[in-house]
Each structure stands twice: as structure tokens, then as C-alpha cells.
């Protein structure tokens with residue numbers, strides 16, 4: 375049985391805070407989430423949302439499944455292009471020069487990396503802007519996501535046209551091979567990223583980073599208290615002077631974060647003091 379649109383909104387407003395998420399983040403993607411919930415209700419052969427609520431109260435394990443249904447996976451290469459320009463032309467070369475001076479690797483982390491579009495964009499930028507200018511630089515690139523299917527797609531690294539629409543034409547020719555209707559990354563870029571399955575609410579990669587992408591995940595979907603807690607843990611993972619980049623239209627409670635200042639408000643770039 376299909377659930378009514380308004381009932382699904384009410385259900386989401388009830389369930390999201392219990393999972394530590396914010397309703398406002400889901401407003402635009404509620405159709406997608408409601409579709410998943412509908413499919414789950416049909417799979418369980420329940421009558422609708424009221425029965426599903428009952429099912430949740432009797433089956434605590436279902437909360438974990440509901441939590442995974444809340445993950446939104448929209449992404450694309452070079453999303454929010456202006457910040458990539460600033461990164462490539464200024465921030466990355468500066469970070470690279472500092473890393474060389476201190477005789478250590480330049481370390482970057484893409485948190486909530488979806489199917490790899492974000493870390494691979496960074497790998498392309500390294501190849502274009504840093505590799506020749508800093509031949510001695512060791513560049514380390516970690517990418518994490520909670521969703522195994524997306525990570526599998528990331529290691530496969532083939533994308534539909536929509537995901538590469540912001541890739542400059544010369545990069546598209548240089549780094550991708552068109553296979554049927556998809557654009558597949560060449561191995562030199564694929565091999566640069568280390569993917570890991572991690573839930574950012576529970577774990578983060580080892581060590582400290584010069585640059586952390588945390589776009590369209592924590593600020594967008596997590597409830598304020600949870601977002602503050604996770605952002606503050608991310609802050610401990612950023613080297614002094616290093617950067618964190620969040621998504622466009624993604625609220626970041628910067629006033630509640632320790633050691634993090636706004637570096638460029640328009641481009642959503644923050645710096646560890």
C-alpha cells in the first residue's frame with residue numbers, strides 16, 4: 375500500500391530527530407527518501423506508515439535499516455567549481471610548499487565521498503597543478519563513506535554524463551575514457567585514492583590532514599548537536615593552518631566550533647587556527 379505524501383512528511387519529522395538528523399536538510403530530497411520507505415513497507419508487507427511505526431517499536435534492529443535509508447548520495451565531479459579554482463590556483467600549492475618545507479606528505483580526506491567524484495576531482499587537480507611543480511611531494515588522499523554500494527562504484531570509477539558535466543573539456547579528454555555511455559577514469563587517477571568504509575559518526579581516518587572535504591553531509595543532514603560534535607572531532611583531524619570545505623547552502627555552526635574560523639564565507643572554506 376502506498377503512503378500519502380503528507381503522511382510521509384509527518385513520519386520524517388517524527389523519525390529524523392530520533393536518528394540525529396535535521397528535517398530541513400531532507401526537505402528537498404524527501405521524495406527520494408519517501409520512495410525508499412514505501413519500498414521497505416511493501417517489502418515487509420505492511421499496510422502503511424502506522425504499521426511501520428508499530429514495526430519499528432517491536433523490531434529495534436529496523437532503526438539501523440531506516441538510518442541507512444536516509445543516506446543521500448547525489449554528487450558530481452568539481453561540484454561548486456569556484457572553490458576548486460581557488461584550491462588549484464592558491465590553497466593547494468601553498469599547502470604543498472608547506473608540506474615540502476616540513477618534509478612530510480600532503481594529506482587530504484574526502485568525508486562522505488559518495489561514488490568517488492570528490493576525491494577523484496582532487497586527484498585530477500593534483501595531477502594538473504602540483505605533480506610537476508612539486509615533484510618531491512608525497513600526496514596522500516583518503517576517502518570515506520558509510521555506504522558499501524557507493525564505495526564499490528567508486529572503485530569501479532565509471533560515471534554517467536551528468537556526473538562529469540562540470541569537468542573541463544581538456545580534463546575530460548585527458549583523464550577519462552568513454553566506454554559505451556559512461557566516462558571511466560584512467561588508472562593513474564584511480565590509483566591515487568584510498569577508499570575506506572567508515573561511519574563519520576563513529577570513526578575517522580588515522581592521523582591529521584591538511585585539507586578535509588566534508589560536503590553535503592554533516593552540516594546538511596545532521597541535527598545541530600550532532601553536527602557540532604562531529605565537526606569538532608573533524609577539527610582535531612586538521613593540521614593547524616589546514617582547511618575544511620563544506621557544501622553550498624550547508625549550515626555550519628562555526629560559532630560553536632573550537633579552533634575553526636571562517637576563511638572564505640562565500641566558498642564555504644574554514645581554517646584551523
Ligand SMILES: C[S@@+](CC[C@H](N)C(=O)[O-])C[C@H]1O[C@@H](n2cnc3c(N)ncnc32)[C@H](O)[C@@H]1O
Nearest residue numbers: 445446448449486488519520521573574589590
Ligand atoms: C549528498 S552525498 C555528498 C557527496 C559529496 N561529498 C559531494 O558533496 O558531492 C553524502 C554522502 O555522505 C555519505 N554519508 C551519509 N551519512 C554518512 C555517515 N554517517 N558516515 C559516512 N558517510 C555518510 C552518503 O553515503 C553519501 O555518499
